[in-house]
Amino acid sequence: MLGVVSSIDLIALDLDGTLLNPDESISPANRAAIADALAIGVRVVLVTGRGVDTPALIARDLGLNLPVICAHGALTKDFVQNRVLGHIPVPLQYAAPMIEYAELNQLALAVYTEERFFRLAGAQRYMEDQQGPSWQDLTSFTEIAGRAPTFMRFLGHDSVEAMREAFSDFPLHFKYESWGEFEECAVTSREATKKHALERLCADLQVPASRVLAVGDSRNDVPMMRWAGIGVAMGNALPEVRNAVAHVTDANTEDGVARAIERYVLQPKSDQEKSA
Numbered sequence: 001m002l003g004v005v006s007s008i009d010l011i012a013l014d015l016d017g018t019l020l021n022p023d024e025s026i027s028p029a030n031r032a033a034i035a036d037a038l039a040i041g042v043r044v045v046l047v048t049g050r051g052v053d054t055p056a057l058i059a060r061d062l063g064l065n066l067p068v069i070c071a072h073g074a075l076t077k078d079f080v081q082n083r084v085l086g087h088i089p090v091p092l093q094y095a096a097p098m099i100e101y102a103e104l105n106q107l108a109l110a111v112y113t114e115e116r117f118f119r120l121a122g123a124q125r126y127m128e129d130q131q132g133p134s135w136q137d138l139t140s141f142t143e144i145a146g147r148a149p150t151f152m153r154f155l156g157h158d159s160v161e162a163m164r165e166a167f168s169d170f171p172l173h174f175k176y177e178s179w180g181e182f183e184e185c186a187v188t189s190r191e192a193t194k195k196h197a198l199e200r201l202c203a204d205l206q207v208p209a210s211r212v213l214a215v216g217d218s219r220n221d222v223p224m225m226r227w228a229g230i231g232v233a234m235g236n237a238l239p240e241v242r243n244a245v246a247h248v249t250d251a252n253t254e255d256g257v258a259r260a261i262e263r264y265v266l267q268p269k270s271d272q273e274k275s276a
Contacts, residue, residue, distance in 0.1 A: 006042055008265045009211040012069075012198050012224060015048040015055065017217035018234050019257050026058070033258035034062055037265050045069065045201065047194045047216075047224065049175070049186060051150075052077055052115050053134045067201060071112060072175055072220060074150045074192035076201060086200060088192040089113075089148035094170045098152065098187070099141045101166055107159040111141065113149040126155050126182055152187045160185045175220045186220075195223035215260050217241065217252065232260045 013019045047069040055068045056079045067078040076086035102109040111118045121137040154163045160183050175186040214228035217237040222244045225231025233242045236251035250256035
């Protein structure tokens with residue numbers, strides 16, 4: 001990549017549906033494109049709705065040394081120094097009645113606090129990632145009462161709808177997503193978004209928005225992609241997401257991240273202008 005002069009200084013990548021394949025692997029082409037970007041001095045940051053465990057492993061695997069934005073923007077952590085740089089929990093005055101209501105009405109809920117997910121023992125496991133050391137079963141959510149959660153996940157259509165009906169007027173950020181027939185709503189503080197967390201990190205690094213490439217596939221990626229100088233939606237994203245930004249790449253199963261990095265980062269600037 002010698003001689004490439006990029007107009008991008010930082011790449012922000014969502015994980016699920018973007019960098020990761022459905023089996024949670026990273027394709028050789030995506031790995032190569034990220035390595036080539038790092039080789040010319042471009043920074044790469046992961047921006048995900050997940051908790052810290054998987055992003056930490058991926059960051060180490062790819063040789064990334066920037067902090068990772070997790071939990072839909074509610075938590076930014078420097079894994080190299082094991083230091084939390086930003087944490088915006090759900091205010092307890094709103095989280096507490098929602099958790100109490102969920103337990104009383106047997107809603108499927110996972111509460112993320114102190115970098116672990118807590119759920120009631122015997123709760124249905126909807127996805128493969130809902131297991132392992134980062135998940136802990138409780139007999140009652142009262143066991144973690146008094147802790148303001150980083151975020152909460154209401155899982156499945158019935159739980160999402162019951163929560164929406166009871167609490168949609170709370171001044172919080174409700175992030176509704178669906179994968180096939182499965183529905184989920186992640187609840188965070190209003191200030192906790194991927195866009196705000198990325199904006200803060202870029203300010204600390206003195207990287208202007210105009211020199212950021214952001215790639216994602218979900219509704220909660222749209223503000224981040226629209227803020228960045230170049231926002232690229234995945235080909236597998238919902239139509240509303242693809243229509244919300246100026247650029248669309250291939251699907252996550254077709255090396256869409258690699259194609260975006262090759263076009264907007266690794267291509268010499270003069271060639272970018274010709275192909276724009």
